[in-house]
Amino acid sequence: MSSATLRVELGSRGYPIHIGAGLIDRAELFAPIVSGRTAAIVTNDVVAPLYAERLERALASAGSRTLRIVLRDGEAFKTWESLNAIYDALLASQADRRTVLVALGGGVVGDLAGFAAATYQRGIAHLQVPTTLLAQVDSSVGGKTAINHPLGKNMIGAFHQPGAVIADTATLATLPPREFAAGLAEVVKYGAIHDRDFLAWIEANAERLQARDPEALAHAILRSCEIKAAIVAEDEREAGVRALLNFGHTFGHAIESAAGYGTWLHGEAVAAGMALAARFSARHGRLPEDDAKRLIALLERLRLPVKAPRFPREVWLEFMGRDKKAEGGRITLILLDQLGRARIAKDTPQRALDEFLADA
Amino acid sequence: MSSATLRVELGSRGYPIHIGAGLIDRAELFAPIVSGRTAAIVTNDVVAPLYAERLERALASAGSRTLRIVLRDGEAFKTWESLNAIYDALLASQADRRTVLVALGGGVVGDLAGFAAATYQRGIAHLQVPTTLLAQVDSSVGGKTAINHPLGKNMIGAFHQPGAVIADTATLATLPPREFAAGLAEVVKYGAIHDRDFLAWIEANAERLQARDPEALAHAILRSCEIKAAIVAEDEREAGVRALLNFGHTFGHAIESAAGYGTWLHGEAVAAGMALAARFSARHGRLPEDDAKRLIALLERLRLPVKAPRFPREVWLEFMGRDKKAEGGRITLILLDQLGRARIAKDTPQRALDEFLADA
Numbered sequence: 001m002s003s004a005t006l007r008v009e010l011g012s013r014g015y016p017i018h019i020g021a022g023l024i025d026r027a028e029l030f031a032p033i034v035s036g037r038t039a040a041i042v043t044n045d046v047v048a049p050l051y052a053e054r055l056e057r058a059l060a061s062a063g064s065r066t067l068r069i070v071l072r073d074g075e076a077f078k079t080w081e082s083l084n085a086i087y088d089a090l091l092a093s094q095a096d097r098r099t100v101l102v103a104l105g106g107g108v109v110g111d112l113a114g115f116a117a118a119t120y121q122r123g124i125a126h127l128q129v130p131t132t133l134l135a136q137v138d139s140s141v142g143g144k145t146a147i148n149h150p151l152g153k154n155m156i157g158a159f160h161q162p163g164a165v166i167a168d169t170a171t172l173a174t175l176p177p178r179e180f181a182a183g184l185a186e187v188v189k190y191g192a193i194h195d196r197d198f199l200a201w202i203e204a205n206a207e208r209l210q211a212r213d214p215e216a217l218a219h220a221i222l223r224s225c226e227i228k229a230a231i232v233a234e235d236e237r238e239a240g241v242r243a244l245l246n247f248g249h250t251f252g253h254a255i256e257s258a259a260g261y262g263t264w265l266h267g268e269a270v271a272a273g274m275a276l277a278a279r280f281s282a283r284h285g286r287l288p289e290d291d292a293k294r295l296i297a298l299l300e301r302l303r304l305p306v307k308a309p310r311f312p313r314e315v316w317l318e319f320m321g322r323d324k325k326a327e328g329g330r331i332t333l334i335l336l337d338q339l340g341r342a343r344i345a346k347d348t349p350q351r352a353l354d355e356f357l358a359d360a
Numbered sequence: 361m362s363s364a365t366l367r368v369e370l371g372s373r374g375y376p377i378h379i380g381a382g383l384i385d386r387a388e389l390f391a392p393i394v395s396g397r398t399a400a401i402v403t404n405d406v407v408a409p410l411y412a413e414r415l416e417r418a419l420a421s422a423g424s425r426t427l428r429i430v431l432r433d434g435e436a437f438k439t440w441e442s443l444n445a446i447y448d449a450l451l452a453s454q455a456d457r458r459t460v461l462v463a464l465g466g467g468v469v470g471d472l473a474g475f476a477a478a479t480y481q482r483g484i485a486h487l488q489v490p491t492t493l494l495a496q497v498d499s500s501v502g503g504k505t506a507i508n509h510p511l512g513k514n515m516i517g518a519f520h521q522p523g524a525v526i527a528d529t530a531t532l533a534t535l536p537p538r539e540f541a542a543g544l545a546e547v548v549k550y551g552a553i554h555d556r557d558f559l560a561w562i563e564a565n566a567e568r569l570q571a572r573d574p575e576a577l578a579h580a581i582l583r584s585c586e587i588k589a590a591i592v593a594e595d596e597r598e599a600g601v602r603a604l605l606n607f608g609h610t611f612g613h614a615i616e617s618a619a620g621y622g623t624w625l626h627g628e629a630v631a632a633g634m635a636l637a638a639r640f641s642a643r644h645g646r647l648p649e650d651d652a653k654r655l656i657a658l659l660e661r662l663r664l665p666v667k668a669p670r671f672p673r674e675v676w677l678e679f680m681g682r683d684k685k686a687e688g689g690r691i692t693l694i695l696l697d698q699l700g701r702a703r704i705a706k707d708t709p710q711r712a713l714d715e716f717l718a719d720a
Contacts, residue, residue: 151451
């Protein structure tokens with residue numbers, strides 16, 4: 001079975017990303033982190049029946065005592081209550097500071113387990129074992145962890161890098177179609193903001209990707225992780241360039257929040273958000289109209305939404321104002337100058353945004 | 361008005377500690393952090409009526425918009441619920457990433473505000489304005505933040521250094537006698553673990569300290585902060601030497617937890633914990649019996665408890681096993697080799713501990 005390894009270069013906080021089919025069984029990938037320690041698997045009730053036993057066997061082979069913490073599946077459960085369930089389970093088993101949390105699942109599980117690791121006894125190690133496309137190309141890499149607050153997505157969290165990311169591409173076979181498409185939205189994002197050639201490759205391979213062709217998928221995941229790892233290495237805590245990764249996310253988070261968590265998948269909201277951001281970039285920025293149309297057409301081919309629900313202006317502004325990139329009430333947008341090149345726009349005139357949202 | 365400034369040397373995370381009477385009114389100390397930003401004061405219902413207005417005036421003079429978040433007073437409120445109250449208030453006022461939290465109060469307020477700052481939008485700045493002796497000599501310095509969990513004290517938290525510590529020694533005038541004495545326990549701790557001369561100075565000045573003589577207090581606070589700052593600079597995340605600061609805390613935390621938060625003040629439990637640790641150091645370690653007696657006599661002169669409640673052995677072991685310094689079920693103790701010199705003991709035989717606790 002072929003696999004690839006790349007590295008997030010963050011000095012003493014650097015770590016490997018392993019990508020390949022069947023990696024969940026490879027004890028030697030886990031051993032450097034979990035050997036001689038307790039490994040507490042954090043997963044959900046959909047993923048656990050599929051992969052938890054195999055992972056437990058690999059962790060046991062790697063020389064660790066295992067513990068399983070099963071949460072309910074879904075963005076609606078990325079809450080205090082789930083986080084507390086993790087703490088309760090750790091404390092009930094007297095888990096000490098040497099315990100390693102192992103996030104087995106999608107972005108919700110990864111964010112929850114990562115934040116629990118960031119805060120349990122002021123910080124313990126964790127591993128990310130992402131089983132969704134979105135988690136493999138995006139949320140498992142880079143150390144952003146969070147939970148949602150009723151007033152805003154990912155409002156409570158921490159930067160806490162994992163000890164390794166182990167992405168078993170074979171797990172994507174069990175992913176529901178809607179979740180798979182949502183993951184492709186983030187793949188498209190990397191092309192849109194950073195790599196026009198990659199975007200062209202996605203266009204040329206859209207059908208193979210949708211058919212989950214293993215070779216095409218492996219390339220898409222590897223290239224996405226390469227781009228993300230490079231940007232994170234340059235700006236771990238989002239003081240600058242890392243904000244480009246939020247392309248589509250300011251509109252997207254507002255859609256997710258205003259519609260109620262769980263109605264839209266994160267990737268779906270990002271797709272619609274990217275379509276909005278591309279249209280805005282064409283109308284008020286430098287993006288050629290044809291480029292905006294090209295991006296939107298690709299998202300549509302990948303069966304992703306490109307239109308937002310019709311929220312009143314006040315709803316848009318309320319939820320966009322709560323975006324973490326907002327500063328002093330001014331909304332920061334990530335705009336495209338061309339396909340493959342994005343920029344941070346802090347100077348968006350409120351009137352332009354108002355008019356745009358009025359007929360979004 | 362005289363004041364002193366020292367610095368916690370932590371590179372880009374380094375910060376000043378200002379110590380002196382009346383500092384709460386000195387806008388120029390706050391300005392470098394809060395100018396042009398929103399400053400959200402986190403305080404409690406006992407401290408707010410005493411000092412919040414003055415602090416607000418200073419912060420406004422320093423060029424910030426202020427916001428006041430008032431929690432209920434006491435260790436019993438160092439909980440999720442209080443933390444959520446801070447998040448709710450911040451989100452309700454659309455506080456952005458440039459917001460600065462200002463902790464005005466004792467250790468509970470400092471830990472809560474610090475942890476809220478560590479986790480709101482993945483980390484914002486904060487200032488510590490400690491108004492209790494314990495907070496001025498210990499908890500406001502060093503970046504440890506936490507909340508309690510029903511199964512253990514400070515189990516959930518983060519390392520998050522403040523932007524500055526501003527310790528107004530005049531605020532100690534309003535401190536209830538029991539809380540004042542509890543703060544002296546931590547002052548004694550610095551002498552016991554690190555500075556025999558300072559311990560002798562405390563003995564010589566015990567009456568002046570209890571009378572809250574401003575000059576004696578200023579010296580005690582400055583020397584305590586110097587010792588803590590040096591240890592934190594050497595070992596920010598408690599990989600080694602910083603653990604010495606936990607002298608008396610393994611027994612102390614067990615006392616606090618087993619008795620129920622709020623029954624014992626933290627400093628009281630630490631005093632009894634230090635007395636136990638000193639006796640254990642004499643019986644099973646290298647500390648001369650007379651040195652143990654001398655330390656215990658000083659704690660008694662300062663009107664601090666030197667005996668623990670009579671818990672069953674199982675209760676001791678359960679709560680000590682949950683201590684964050686426990687590893688693989690083995691309990692780590694900080695023992696004294698002599699007054700002024702402590703060491704980390706990971707090799708304490710369980711039988712010795714059992715026998716000791718049986719007649720503690």
